[in-house]
Amino acid sequence: MDLKKAEKLVADLQNLLNQYSYEYYVQDKPSVPDAEYDRLLRELIEYEEAFPELKTPDSPTQRVGGTILDMFEKVEHRSPMLSLGNAFNEDDLRDFDRKVRQAVGDKYSYVCELKIDGLAVTLQYEAGYFTRGATRGDGSVGEDITENLRTIKSIPLKLKEPVSIEVRGEAFMPKRSFEALNKAKDDQGEEPFANPRNAAAGSLRQLDSKLAAKRNLDIFLYAIADLGETGVESQSEGLDLLDRLGFKTNQERKKCSSIEEVLAYIEGWVERRPNLAYDIDGIVIKVDSLQQQEEMGRTAKSPRWSIAYKFPAEEVVTTLRSIELNVGRTGVITPTAILDPVRVAGSTVQRATLHNEDLIREKDIKIGDQVVIKKAGDIIPEVVNVLADRRTGEEIDFAMPTECPECNSELVRLEGEVALRCLNPQCPAQIREGLIHFVSRNAMNIDGLGEKVISQLFSEHLIHDVAGLYKVTYEQLIGMERMGEKSATNLLKAIESSKSNSLERLLFGLGIRHVGSKAAKTLAQYFETMDALSQAQLEELTAINEIGEKMASAVVAYFENEEVQLLLSELKKAGVNFSYTGPKLAAFETIDSVFSGKTVVLTGKLHQMGREEAKEKLEALGAKVAGSVSKKTDLLIAGEDAGSKLKKAESLGIDVWDEDRLITELKS
Incomplete structure (x- = not known):
């Protein structure tokens, strides 16, 4: 057969099989028996093996897996993957509804969606082709799991339209797949997965995509990363667009015009939940209008226009x-x-x-x-x-x-505390737990250094503090139980890579009392270097927003400890970065600009730059960008279709600029 004829046959088979997959995995309406699909797939495989140049990224043959990775690369999300605030009862939901009404007025509606119990992922498409997929990670940075996501048959490798788009969804393991997987594990004498969510997460974090392909995962898409670029005006329209492009969305969603309808929807699913073919752990409620979502804004962690109702605990x-x-x-x-x-x-x-x-x-x-x-x-x-x-x-x-x-040290109960506490700084358990915290995802994020490996390194006296991690050798690792050559090499790479982390990760990892990840970032942004922070006085620390006296005292006491100074010296000697490398907080900027020290609010659609880009530029010039208008607001940037924020700014006499004025000032 010549190439031209083979090219047409391969293209026809690919299109036909992709259509059959869409009918089976997305629409749940198969038009041909499984045997016919398998016969055509074998035929396509034979043609692609004979003419490898005809194998395309969207071919059904690309779903079988086979790529083996050394480790997952980090992926920085174009826009944050935020978590949702939780509601546990009717009062919580009515309080959420009250806040929505206060923010946008009396005319609004909600979209209710089943909260799938799986793993949040983001998918990127260029000109209609699937190019990359990643985990949520910490919301800002995830892991590239493209090859494993390709094995999920309900993820389209090619969209129905040649659009470039980023979408978010929940990958999950259906109950039937979970039961089959655990039966196979039981037959092989292996520890079964505790629940489908853990099984889905474990499957998508396999370095061998062939193993992921065997797990029969599924997905529901629920959001477009930037709906503003699609022309749709609501969450419900966005879901309809996902359907038109060929994505699988959950069809059990419902648009509700009142909180009473929302409560009735939830009550119905409390009863029907066990009958689903997949696990859900709640209902997600979102304000439908994108303009109203924009007006409500978000906190650092979650949007104000959405909430997750969690089902009553069993x-x-x-x-x-x-x-x-x-x-x-x-x-x-x-x-x-x-x-x-x-x-x-x-x-x-x-x-x-x-x-x-x-x-x-x-x-x-x-x-x-x-x-x-x-x-x-x-x-x-x-x-x-x-x-x-x-x-x-x-x-x-x-x-x-x-x-x-x-360690047999005396336990004490500190004044004002309920818990008993061991105060011995050399207590082996505290050191081990401190090491586990240091390498965790929100701290130094060292891949491959899980609890078991840390415990083994510690029990075999290969490390005794966090600085010891940076002295571990290949020979030491390879001598450990269940540590192969590739694992040891990858682990050393991950440890070396962590040296370049920004200061806030190191601060959080050190486990300074009362200092969480958010406070660690604030301190890093303000002082910029470990040396400057270590010399800070109590008064200077308490002058910072979000740093209270208790936390400030703990920071001062931490750096006054001689053992801490020795530890920091060892970390510096090992080459660990002691500087903040992220964007500065606007409040700490010394730039002399028209925006310096001003609180700015953005509203409406900006056409010459995205909202995130505008926010970054304003913050770089010394502004604080807030999500809502108040008496403390100095300036409102009003784009097209500005709503209630504009009215409120005008009523308070706040200075209002259009986008052209903003662009002019940014260029000056």
Whole structure:
């Protein structure tokens, strides 16, 4: 057969098979038997093997996997993948509705969507072709899992229109696939996955895409990264556009004109939830209008125009067999209930938190008790109460120890605290937990350094503090159990790469008391270097917004510690970056511009630049860009179709510029 004839045959087969896949995996309406699809696929494989130059990125043969990666590359999202605030009851939802009404007036509607219990991903398409897919990660930076996402048959490799677009969705494992996977694991004597969500996440983080292909994952798309560039004016129109382009969206969504309709929708799904072929853990409620979404804005973590209603926690009864004590990185002793294994909210639970000694006394918990447990927000198992009427008299009282279970140091309860605490800075458990925190995703984010590897390095005395991580050698790693040559090489690369992290990651990783990831970034932005921060006085720290006296005192005390100074010296010697490399906070800028020190609000559609670009330029020139208009607002930039923010600014006498004026000032 000549190339020209083969080219037409291959193109026809690809188009036909892609259409059959769309009917089967997206529309759930197959038009041909599986045997016919398989026959045509084998035929296509034969043609592509004979004429490899005809194999295209959107060919159905590209879904079988086979690419093996050394590690996942980091991907910076074009726009943040925000998390959602949670509602747990009707009062929370009505409070959300009240805030929406206050922000946009009485004319608004909601779109309700099932909250799929899976892994959030983002997909990029160029001229209609799938080019890259990534995990959510920390919201700003995820991992490139393109090859694994290609194996999900409901993800179109080529769209119905040649558009360039970025979309977000939830990859998940259907219940049927989960059951088959765990049966196979059980047959092979392997540990089964706890729930479909963990199974989906584990499948998409396989370095061998052939393994991911065998897991039979699925996806629902729920958002376009920047709806403003598509011409649609609402979330519901955006979902319809996704349907037209060939994406799989969840058809159980509903547009609601009031909070009463939202509550009725939720109530219906509380009952129907078990009948679905996939797990959901709640309902997502979004303001439908994009203009109203824009007016409401967002916080640093989540949009104000959307909320996730979490289903009531499922409760089950089991037996509490023992109480285990864990020492955290700050020395807090946390009791954990060890239970007879029991299924709750889709996963098998064998441990539950007991929080502290006071809770054990308050609930009169004894070893051997029948207890009711639930998963709060479908995530953290906890003991709700004891079934005291089922006691046999053989139950045993529990008393907290007076000494640390790890180092035998005396336990103390600090004034104003409920928890018992080990104050020994050399306590092995605290050091180990501190190491695990240091390498975690929101801290230094070192791939391959999980809890098991850290524990092994520590127990074999290869490291004794975080600086020791940067002295680990290939020879030491290769001598460890279950550590192959490739794993050791990749781990050393990841450790080396972490040296260039911006200062805020290092600050958070060091575990300074009361300093979370947000405060670490604020401190890094303000002081810019570790040396400057380490010399800061209490008054200077408390003068910073968001830094209270308790946190400031903890920072000062931390850097006054001689052991800390020795540790920092070792880290610097190892080549770890001690400087902030991200954008400065506008409030700290010394740039002399018309925007310096001013609070600016953006509203309406900007045509000459995106909203994020405008925000970055304004902040670079010393402005603070806020999401809502108030008496503290100095300037409103009003684009096309500006709404309530413009009216409010005019009523307060705030200076209003159009986009042309903004561009002129930015260029001056």
